[in-house]
Every structure is written in structure tokens, then in C-alpha cells.
Amino acid sequence: MPNGQVEKVDEHEWWNTIGQLREGSQQELVVKKNFGRDGQNTLAHIAQRHGLYFNAYNKGKTLVFSKVPLPDYRADLDERHGSSQNEVLCSVFVTVNINICVFLLTLCLNYGQIKMSNETERRVENLLSRAQSNNNASASTSTVSMRQSLPSTSTAVAESTTYVDKQKLSFQLRDMQRSKKMMPSARSMQSFREKLPAFKAREEFLKAVAANQVLVISGETGCGKTTQLPQFILEEEIDNLRGADCSIICTQPRRISAISVAARVGSERGEELGETVGYQIRLESKRSTQTRLLFCTTGVLLRKLVQEPDLVGVSHLLVDEIHERGMNEDFLIIILRDLLPRRPDLRLVLMSATINAELFSKYFGDAPIMHIPGFTFPVAELFLEDILEKTQYKIKSERDNFQGNSRKKRLASVKNDPLADVFQDVDINKEYGNYSITTRQSLEAWSVTELDLSLVEGTIEYICRHEGEGAILVFLTGWDEISKLLDKIKGNNLLGNSNKFLVLPLHGSMPTVNQREIFDRAPANMRKIVLATNIAESSITIDDVVYVIDCGKAKETSYDALNKLACLLPSWISKASAHQRRGRAGRVQPGVCYRLYPKVIHDAMPQFQLPEILRTPLQELCLTIKSLQLGAVASFLAKSLQPPDPLSVKNAIELLKTIGALDDLEELTYLGTKFYCHPSIVPLLKFYCTCFYLLLPNFDLCRTTSMYTTTGSKHWKDAAHWIRLPVPGSCINNRCCSCLS
Numbered sequence: 103m104p105n106g107q108v109e110k111v112d113e114h115e116w117w118n119t120i121g122q123l124r125e126g127s128q129q130e131l132v133v134k135k136n137f138g139r140d141g142q143n144t145l146a147h148i149a150q151r152h153g154l155y156f157n158a159y160n161k162g163k164t165l166v167f168s169k170v171p172l173p174d175y176r177a178d179l180d181e182r183h184g185s186s187q188n189e190v191l192c193s194v195f196v197t198v199n200i201n202i203c204v205f206l207l208t209l210c211l212n213y214g215q216i217k218m219s220n221e222t223e224r225r226v227e228n229l230l231s232r233a234q235s236n237n238n239a240s241a242s243t244s245t246v247s248m249r250q251s252l253p254s255t256s257t258a259v260a261e262s263t264t265y266v267d268k269q270k271l272s273f274q275l276r277d278m279q280r281s282k283k284m285m286p287s288a289r290s291m292q293s294f295r296e297k298l299p300a301f302k303a304r305e306e307f308l309k310a311v312a313a314n315q316v317l318v319i320s321g322e323t324g325c326g327k328t329t330q331l332p333q334f335i336l337e338e339e340i341d342n343l344r345g346a347d348c349s350i351i352c353t354q355p356r357r358i359s360a361i362s363v364a365a366r367v368g369s370e371r372g373e374e375l376g377e378t379v380g381y382q383i384r385l386e387s388k389r390s391t392q393t394r395l396l397f398c399t400t401g402v403l404l405r406k407l408v409q410e411p412d413l414v415g416v417s418h419l420l421v422d423e424i425h426e427r428g429m430n431e432d433f434l435i436i437i438l439r440d441l442l443p444r445r446p447d448l449r450l451v452l453m454s455a456t457i458n459a460e461l462f463s464k465y466f467g468d469a470p471i472m473h474i475p476g477f478t479f480p481v482a483e484l485f486l487e488d489i490l491e492k493t494q495y496k497i498k499s500e501r502d503n504f505q506g507n508s509r510k511k512r513l514a515s516v517k518n519d520p521l522a523d524v525f526q527d528v529d530i531n532k533e534y535g536n537y538s539i540t541t542r543q544s545l546e547a548w549s550v551t552e553l554d555l556s557l558v559e560g561t562i563e564y565i566c567r568h569e570g571e572g573a574i575l576v577f578l579t580g581w582d583e584i585s586k587l588l589d590k591i592k593g594n595n596l597l598g599n600s601n602k603f604l605v606l607p608l609h610g611s612m613p614t615v616n617q618r619e620i621f622d623r624a625p626a627n628m629r630k631i632v633l634a635t636n637i638a639e640s641s642i643t644i645d646d647v648v649y650v651i652d653c654g655k656a657k658e659t660s661y662d663a664l665n666k667l668a669c670l671l672p673s674w675i676s677k678a679s680a681h682q683r684r685g686r687a688g689r690v691q692p693g694v695c696y697r698l699y700p701k702v703i704h705d706a707m708p709q710f711q712l713p714e715i716l717r718t719p720l721q722e723l724c725l726t727i728k729s730l731q732l733g734a735v736a737s738f739l740a741k742s743l744q745p746p747d748p749l750s751v752k753n754a755i756e757l758l759k760t761i762g763a764l765d766d767l768e769e770l771t772y773l774g775t776k777f778y779c780h781p782s783i784v785p786l787l788k789f790y791c792t793c794f795y796l797l798l799p800n801f802d803l804c805r806t807t808s809m810y811t812t813t814g815s816k817h818w819k820d821a822a823h824w825i826r827l828p829v830p831g832s833c834i835n836n837r838c839c840s841c842l843s
């Protein structure tokens with residue numbers, strides 16, 4: 103290669119080559135190639151990611167990767183060593199001046215630092231003593247080193263300054279981590295953390311992260327995957343003086359888990375939230391320039407990827423609760439699989455419950471799977487039959503008729519519910535022969551479709567009267583049930599006493615500040631009762647919860663193919679969700695889970711839920727993909743873990759074009775695009791919708807999310823889309839513009 107020609111860096115190849123040095127016994131790797139300044143920066147970054155040192159010599163033509171710190175000058179690598187015609191002999195005077203400059207520069211750079219670590223001091227000393235020895239050497243023979251170490255341009259000065267700044271930040275972060283670890287509160291947290299199963303897997307996990315670009319973690323409830331694994335990476339990076347360059351993102355499916363997990367990890371590290379650990383959710387964040395581990399919702403990361411497709415600066419990405427298969431999570435992994443070849447240094451960790459881990463591993467080219475066993479305190483499980491027996495609660499049949507065949511008839515009329523069919527086949531007297539007649543009569547009268555809120559109230563009352571202390575977490579399907587149960591509790595003789603019971607609702611549309619209240623401990627002599635939807639199902643720990651009441655259902659989007667309608671209706675949860683709900687008790691102390699459905703129903707539940715991408719109407723899916731700017735719909739969806747039928751996707755796009763939500767180039771039109779409107783223009787929006795309704799009475803404007811409140815004001819936001827209504831003007835979802843008031 104002609105002298106001076108700059109070679110291109112093949113990042114992937116160099117990532118592997120430098121990685122081999124780290125694994126092998128060789129101490130350093132010397133490369134005599136000119137990759138130019140950009141190439142050197144890339145290689146320096148790769149070396150840093152591997153925890154190695156890097157330096158360039160001979161005007162960047164000799165590059166060294168090493169396991170030990172490298173000096174600024176290496177005589178053994180100097181091309182000109184021994185060839186006197188290239189040497190520049192400086193006078194003692196010039197050399198002394200240069201050394202003074204180095205000294206002053208070092209002083210300036212150190213100015214303002216609160217505390218300098220021993221290592222930093224040693225580095226400065228080394229720098230000064232090297233300057234001193236160079237000074238001595240220059241008096242006699244060669245001073246080539248001076249020429250080498252002197253920055254020739256202002257860019258070089260800026261680069262070395264950045265490097266020194268980063269080194270300092272890394273030292274600072276490490277010193278801070280060490281000193282915080284010594285604090286008594288952090289020490290007691292540390293001994294708790296060491297008991298979690300994740301701690302035993304710490305070394306294996308860190309090795310696997312270093313050795314593989316993608317790692318799938320299958321961890322059971324309570325093993326510590328959410329709070330510990332991102333923290334292990336953070337500690338390791340900071341300990342190895344890579345803190346300045348490390349940026350870890352951990353996604354959570356919901357706002358509440360992003361905030362609560364960040365708060366927990368921060369307190370385990372003995373820090374205020376927003377120091378090295380922070381969070382970011384829609385319209386709210388707590389982070390600083392020091393933040394190295396950021397918990398955010400999957401939606402926030404998706405939007406970041408639109409602006410920053412290469413996720414520059416992010417070193418590790420952990421995607422939690424991936425098994426939930428929400429739409430955002432499925433979209434995210436499609437994007438990430440495309441991103442990985444462009445970012446060979448990025449580390450991706452997919453964290454899932456035990457089910458499904460192999461599916462994700464296959465999707466990412468047989469990525470290794472690591473299993474971590476769970477840890478929970480014992481949680482006793484009671485099913486409907488046991489609860490009825492204990493509480494002596496009597497379920498009233500609508501027809502007040504307890505004969506076996508009337509139950510069968512009633513259940514036979516329930517459409518599209520395989521679990522109703524299962525219960526229909528049960529011979530109550532035979533199956534529940536050991537239970538009292540009252541229990542059997544109640545089981546005969548039990549409705550598979552309607553949740554009996556009086557039964558929920560009765561169960562809460564039973565716990566409060568007969569069981570020990572501890573908060574109660576009730577899983578319901580939606581706001582309607584939450585508010586009705588709140589009313590019932592208010593009117594209850596025992597539970598209505600607001601001096602003894604603190605009842606808190608928890609729903610996704612509530613402002614974050616109110617959602618957070620569920621984590622606060624109730625005042626002394628009060629029992630906390632949280633009425634929640636499935637947003638409390640995973641990742642969160644309410645540390646005083648001892649009792650969980652599970653109604654067995656959750657509202658989920660499904661598609662009514664007959665009416666071509668999107669429905670948000672209560673459906674039976676999967677076994678995986680039931681397990682997660684139970685797992686909210688027993689995290690800090692033993693607990694009890696009350697399931698308000700018979701065991702036969704639980705045993706017949708599907709292992710896991712159908713992915714949201716396959717439950718959501720395709721038109722809605724297409725508009726979401728467009729609003730997130732993810733490219734051509736069909737090719738994007740074809741890359742998904744379980745792609746929808748391509749013909750149906752094509753039809754959906756055609757329909758969206760016909761109604762004018764997409765144009766011929768498949769771009770969002772004004773109708774199909776996002777609406778961001780202030781409450782003041784809602785009347786205008788309604789007028790606009792009414793006009794549209796007159797033209798196309800079978801369609802109405804619908805929103806994926808309706809309303810949220812920040813700083814007291816209301817906003818309408820998110821993707822608006824058209825749905826087809828079976829009867830003009832009717833909307834069963836309560837989500838159409840005509841329903842918004």
C-alpha cells in the first residue's frame with residue numbers, strides 16, 4: 103500500500119480480532135496500518151468497549167492494543183529510531199518550556215475537580231515525571247518523543263482534552279460508586295442483593311454479555327432480573343473505568359415499572375434518583391449528565407430510534423418483559439435485529455419469563471440463553487371453591503335456579519369462550535364432593551362472563567377480618583370495575599372506615615404522580631388496598647403487599663372478524679399472567695393469592711397470550727407503523743417474530759388508501775396522521791368528525807389512547823384512525839371522537 107493511503111476499518115472484523123486479544127494470553131497487539139483519524143477513533147472505541155488500552159504511534163501508522171496502559175511514546179515502535187537525519191534536536195530551553203506547558207495544561211484540566219482519585223494523581227505524576235525525564239534526556243541525545251507527544255493542531259488538543267476529561271469522569275464515577283457502597287444503607291442492601299438468585303449468576307452473566315452481542319435471559323419471578331442485571335453491567339463498567347463511555351438503557355413495558363425500578367436501583371446504590379440511575383417516560387424524566395443507566399418505556403425508545411436509528415452512544419440495551427409480546431416490544435425487536443450489524447459493539451440483552459425464551463433466541467440467530475431460577479417467599483393459592491368455603495359467600499344466580507342443567511344451558515349460550523366450555527363439562531357434585539352444599543350451589547350459580555364485585559368485596563372483607571397484616575392488591579379489568587368497587591367499599595360497614603383503610607385505584611390513564619402513591623406505605627394501623635388493572639402485573643414490587651386477589655381477566659384488544667371491529671373486552675388471562683399476578687405477593691414476605699375462579703379454569707388457561715400484533719386490527723397496526731415512521735408496512739411486518747398473513751396486510755393497506763388515511767405512496771394523510779390538539783379545539787375536531795360522519799356514516803375516528811393529564815391540563819394525543827362501525831354512529835369501544843367529551 104502506498105505510504106499515506108488510508109485503509110477502511112471493518113468494524114465487525116476488528117471487534118472480533120480485538121476481542122481475541124482480550125481472551126488470549128498475549129499482552130498486546132501491534133498493527134502497522136494507517137486507518138486515518140476516524141479509523142483510529144473507531145478502533146479506540148472498540149478497544150475501550152473490550153476493556154483494553156489503545157494508542158497510536160508514528161503519526162498513526164502504528165497502532166497498539168494492550169491489556170495494560172500505554173505510554174505516549176514507545177522507542178521500540180519508533181520508525182526513526184537510529185536514523186539521525188529525521189531527528190529533531192531541541193534545546194534544553196525549548197524542552198523546559200514544553201514541559202511547563204504540559205504542567206500548566208494538566209493543572210488547568212484538574213482545576214474544579216472535587217476530589218482526585220489516587221489513580222488520577224498517579225497519572226498526573228507520571229505525566230510530569232515523564233516530562234522531567236524527557237527534559238533530562240533532551241539535554242544529551244534524542245528528543246524525538248517531544249515531537250511525538252506535542253499536539254500539532256488544535257483538533258489534537260481538543261481530542262486529548264476530551265480523552266482526559268473522560269478518564270477523569272470514569273475515575274470520578276468509580277470513586278463515587280466505591281464510597282457509596284461503603285455507606286451503611288447500601289451495605290444492608292448489598293447483603294439483601296447477594297441473596298437473590300441473580301447474584302449467583304453475576305459473573306456468568308457479565309462474561310456472556312462481553313462475549314455475545316445478543317443474550318436471552320430467562321428468569322423466573324423474583325430472581326432479580328429487572329433490578330439486578332442492568333445494575334451488574336453498570337457496576338462492572340464503572341469499576342473497570344469505562345463509566346464515562348457506558349450508557350445502558352433498560353426498557354420497561356409500562357411507565358409505572360420504569361419509575362419504580364429506577365427508584366429501587368438508585369436506592370440499592372445509595373443514590374438519589376437521577377444520579378447514575380434515572381428514568382424517562384413520556385413527558386417526564388429524571389436524569390442528569392451523570393446518568394449511565396436509564397430505565398424508559400419501550401415507547402420512548404421506539405421514538406428515540408426514529409430520531410437516532412443507530413442509537414449512537416448507547417453501549418448496552420436491555421429489553422425487559424419481552425415475553426409479554428406487546429406491540430411496541432415486537433416492533434422494537436424487529437428494529438433492533440436490523441440495527442445489530444451496524445452497531446457490532448452494542449450489547450443487547452432480552453429478558454423474559456421462562457416461557458418463550460427459545461423463540462427469541464432463534465429470532466436472533468440462536469443467541470445464547472441463560473436461565474436464572476426464581477426466588478419468592480411461599481405464596482399460598484386459594485381458588486374460587488376454597489374462597490367460597492372459607493368466606494361462606496353465596497353467589498346468587500340471576501334465575502335463582504341451582505339445577506345442574508340450567509348452569510349448562512347458561513354456559514352453552516356463552517360464545518367464543520373455550521374456558522366456559524371447560525366449566526360447562528364439570529360435574530359440580532362429583533368434582534366438588536368434598537365441599538359444602540353452599541359452596542356447590544354457589545359454583546352452580548357462578549358466572550363465567552360477569553365479575554361478581556360483591557364477591558371481590560366479600561373476599562377483601564374476609565382478609566381484613568380474619569387474616570394478618572399486609573396490603574391487598576386486587577386485579578380487575580378496567581376503570582369501570584375499579585370505580586364500582588370503590589363505591590362498594592365506601593358503602594361497606596367495615597371497609598368504608600377511612601381511618602382504617604387506605605383504598606387506592608391504579609389505572610394506566612391516571613397521572614404518574616397518583617400511580618406512584620401505591621408504593622407509599624400506609625400510615626400505622628391502616629391497611630392499604632390497591633385496586634389495579636394488569637398494569638401492576640409485572641416488574642413492580644409493592645413491598646407491603648401480602649394478599650393478591652386475582653379476578654382472572656384483563657381487557658385486551660381483540661378483533662371481531664365478523665363485524666370487522668376492534669374490541670377492547672375483558673378476556674381470560676394466560677397462565678403466565680396468572681403466575682405474574684401471584685408473584686406480586688411473596689416478594690418481601692410470605693403471601694396468599696386468592697383466585698376468584700375455579701382451579702379447573704386456571705388449569706385450562708392458555709400458557710401465554712397471543713401477541714398483541716396478532717390481536718390488533720391490521721388497519722390500526724398499519725397506522726401505528728406509519729406514525730412511528732418504521733417504513734413500508736408490509737416489509738416491516740414480514741420481519742416480525744410471528745408475521746400476520748401478508749394478504750390481510752395488503753388488504754388493510756388498500757382499505758386505508760380507499761378511506762384516505764394513506765395516500766398512494768402509502769404515506770399518512772392528514773386524516774390518518776397524528777392529531778395533537780388542545781382541549782380548546784376539541785369542539786372543532788368534533789365538528790370536523792361530524793362532517794366526515796355525514797359523508798361516510800359507517801366510519802368513525804378512533805384513538806389508540808384517549809387522554810392523559812399533565813400539569814393539570816388535558817391533551818388529546820396519539821394516532822387517530824378510522825374504524826368501520828357495524829351500525830352507523832355506534833362505537834362499542836367508547837373511544838370514538840363522538841364519545842370523547
Ligand SMILES: Nc1ncnc2c1ncn2[C@@H]1O[C@H](COP(=O)(O)OP(=O)(O)OP(=O)(O)O)[C@@H](O)[C@H]1O
Binds near residue numbers: 321323
Ligand atoms: N421496591 C422494592 N422494595 C422492596 N424489595 C424490592 C423492591 N424491588 C425489588 N425488590 C426485591 O428484589 C426482588 C427482585 O426484584 P426484581 O424486580 O428484580 O425481580 P424480577 O426477577 O424482575 O421479577 P419479576 O419478573 O417478577 O418482576 C424482589 O422479589 C424483591 O424481593
